Amino acid sequence: MKILTLLLTAAAAHAAVTGTVINATTGKPQPGATVALNKLGQQNGIELIEQAKSDAQGNFTINQTPQGPHLIRTAFDGVTYNHMLPPGRPTTGITIEVYNASKTPGDAKVTKHMILFEPAGGQMTVNETLLVANTGKTAWNDASGGGTVQFFLPAGAGGKAEVKATAPGGMPIGAAVAKTSKPDVYAVDFPIKPGDSRIDITYITTYTIGEPFAGKVPSKDENTYLIAPNGITLAGDGLNDLGSEPRTKAHIFGLAGNAYKITLSGEQVVTAEDAAESEESSGPQIQQIMPRVNRQAAPILAIALGILALGFILLYRSNDEQRGRR
Numbered sequence: 001m002k003i004l005t006l007l008l009t010a011a012a013a014h015a016a017v018t019g020t021v022i023n024a025t026t027g028k029p030q031p032g033a034t035v036a037l038n039k040l041g042q043q044n045g046i047e048l049i050e051q052a053k054s055d056a057q058g059n060f061t062i063n064q065t066p067q068g069p070h071l072i073r074t075a076f077d078g079v080t081y082n083h084m085l086p087p088g089r090p091t092t093g094i095t096i097e098v099y100n101a102s103k104t105p106g107d108a109k110v111t112k113h114m115i116l117f118e119p120a121g122g123q124m125t126v127n128e129t130l131l132v133a134n135t136g137k138t139a140w141n142d143a144s145g146g147g148t149v150q151f152f153l154p155a156g157a158g159g160k161a162e163v164k165a166t167a168p169g170g171m172p173i174g175a176a177v178a179k180t181s182k183p184d185v186y187a188v189d190f191p192i193k194p195g196d197s198r199i200d201i202t203y204i205t206t207y208t209i210g211e212p213f214a215g216k217v218p219s220k221d222e223n224t225y226l227i228a229p230n231g232i233t234l235a236g237d238g239l240n241d242l243g244s245e246p247r248t249k250a251h252i253f254g255l256a257g258n259a260y261k262i263t264l265s266g267e268q269v270v271t272a273e274d275a276a277e278s279e280e281s282s283g284p285q286i287q288q289i290m291p292r293v294n295r296q297a298a299p300i301l302a303i304a305l306g307i308l309a310l311g312f313i314l315l316y317r318s319n320d321e322q323r324g325r326r
Contacts, residue, residue: 017062017085019094021054021074024194025137029058030098033076037062040069066091077101079139079191082170099139099194107136108192110149113221116250117213117228119264124207130199130219132192140192146178147187149199152216154184156205163188163202168195175199185218207264214261224255226262231269236262 017037023030036051049070054060070085076098083096111133118125130149134140140148153161165175165188175190188199207213217224225242228234230249239262240254249269 016092017064017066017072017094018092019060019096021058021060021076021096021098023058023076023100024097025100030054030076031056031058033058033060033074033096033098035060035062035096036073036075037064037066038071038073039066040071046071072096074098077139077141078143079141079193081193082167099137101139101141101191103140103142103145105140105148105192106134106138108132108134108140108148110219110221111223113217113219113224115215115224115226117226117232117234117262117264118268119207119209119232120268122206122208123204124213124264125202125204128199128201130201130221132197132199134192134194134197137194139194142187143189143191146180147176147189148192149188149190150180150182150185150218151188151199151201152184152218153186153203154205154213154215156207157203161186161201161203163190164200165190166198166200167191167193168197172198172200182218185216210263210265212261212263215259217255217258217260220258226253226255226260227251228253228264229268231266232264233266234262234264236260 019035021030021033021035022028031054033054034051035054037049039047039049041047050062050064052060052062066085068087072083072085072094074081074083074096077100079099079101081096081098083094085091085094109132110130112129112131114129116127118127128151130151132149142148151161153159159179161177163175163177164172166172175188177186177188179185180187188201190197190199226234226236226239228251232251234251234253236253238255238257238260240256242252242254244251
């Protein structure tokens, strides 16, 4: 029994995290990449355990035995790539893919951009969701030049915006923004890796119901949509009325150009659910109360995106059937 225990102890002492870093842009092993093993904890968050460099053949070894969930972070060409190590999964022979990075977008483009306007009480909360597809084999990263995906931020927002960015297969994380040389245009400091990324932007600006509100779309979208919540009327030139989303009753408009000038009128319809939440939160509070409709921003955008995606699929299928008949 003692011999078995000693053998198990010796095996654990020599256990390691090993693998190979592959450059998916060139298809070859990548030397010189920094591979870091991190422990995931509820209290300390992400904690660095040990790191190593990949050798001439792209191989790396970290002489640690992960206990519990761990994260491998691989840094190459200014971009960090994450690889989860769940408990019970093999920790040897791991393959990690990295990509060459470029300051130009390359094959990266915004496929869908949704802008939800929520006016209330002399101000307006604007929620934007941008879906970015990078079909190439190069990561788009321009940290020294300010950032990647650009967005409009009106002067009334005071230069303040909350940005969450989600990498392919990742979780939303906070992203920094930087002002560009263009008036009221900011850029997100977040690398766009090959695959599908998502950028979520929220800001509050001054606005009076019924007054014109002008904005820009500097992100060169394939499809841009302006959305008004239930009870709010949105009007402007150059908009394609796509109807209402059935569940939230939010109204969706397609925008063909790269700028808009709209007016918003009406009052957001308070649902029974919103009223119940309002009663629960009644009483003296120090924190600022955001407009009720802001609680619905995520489901409105998610449902609208799903409906638009389904509409595009049906459209493409219809076109394919028509070609087949020919």
